[in-house]
Amino acid sequence: RQPFGATLSITGLLVGKWITIVFAWYWWANFPANFVMPATMVGSALILDYTLLLTRSWMLTAIFGVWAFAMMFNPTQYAIFGYSHQPVVVDGQLMSLADYMGFTFVRTGTPEYIRITEVGSLR
Numbered sequence: 001r002q003p004f005g006a007t008l009s010i011t012g013l014l015v016g017k018w019i020t021i022v023f024a025w026y027w028w029a030n031f032p033a034n035f036v037m038p039a040t041m042v043g044s045a046l047i048l049d050y051t052l053l054l055t056r057s058w059m060l061t062a063i064f065g066v067w068a069f070a071m072m073f074n075p076t077q078y079a080i081f082g083y084s085h086q087p088v089v090v091d092g093q094l095m096s097l098a099d100y101m102g103f104t105f106v107r108t109g110t111p112e113y114i115r116i117t118e119v120g121s122l123r
Contacts, residue, residue: 003052006045006069014038032105043076044069 017038025031051065052058084098095103 003049006048006052007042010041010045014040014042032101034101035105037080039073040076040080041069041073044072047072 021033021036021038025036026033047068048061048065051068052061055061055064084096084101086097087094088097088100090100
């Protein structure tokens with residue numbers, strides 16, 4: 001038997017997330033899709049399934065596979081979000097592309113929420 005449960009679960013989760021991004025964020029709220037990209041966990045799920053394939057033990061998969069899942073989570077995100085750290089010069093100001101996108105997209109909402117977003121980790 002081939003273990004592929006984690007990969008199928010994550011793929012189903014990402015399909016649902018993309019449906020939410022397209023219908024709720026992009027079409028309904030007119031929010032840019034590159035601000036609400038989902039996390040890419042397929043590579044981590046493949047590592048988890050590969051650990052189960054090699055060990056054939058749920059206990060060892062729970063110990064080592066989940067650790068590998070967590071360690072692979074951040075490097076797999078770089079392919080999607082790496083472009084936003086590129087430096088750009090706009091009107092003589094050096095800033096990252098993420099800062100420029102944040103400045104050009106006008107956030108609508110209550111000032112309290114915008115203040116929380118700009119101070120917190122969402123920025």
